[in-house]
Amino acid sequence: MLTKEMTVGQVLKLYPQTVQVFLELGMHCLGCPSSTMESIEGAALTHGQNPDELVAKLNKAIVVV
Numbered sequence: 001m002l003t004k005e006m007t008v009g010q011v012l013k014l015y016p017q018t019v020q021v022f023l024e025l026g027m028h029c030l031g032c033p034s035s036t037m038e039s040i041e042g043a044a045l046t047h048g049q050n051p052d053e054l055v056a057k058l059n060k061a062i063v064v065v
Helices: 008-014 016-024 040-046 051-062
Strands: none
Touching: 008 016, 008 040, 016 051, 040 051
16 A cells, blocks of 8 residues: 555556556656655645545556455
């Protein structure tokens, strides 16, 4: 389960399937150098997104059925 304290880089490395979630929300920070240091919460706020909603969407994307 992901948390908003994790960095964007950590999430992308562990769960590459989350790329689509970021892109759909206009968060094209996938290759940005700050993604290795910026938290999910920080990235969400920078891009006008609700951090809790973003984490929920990311967690939904990593659920393996």
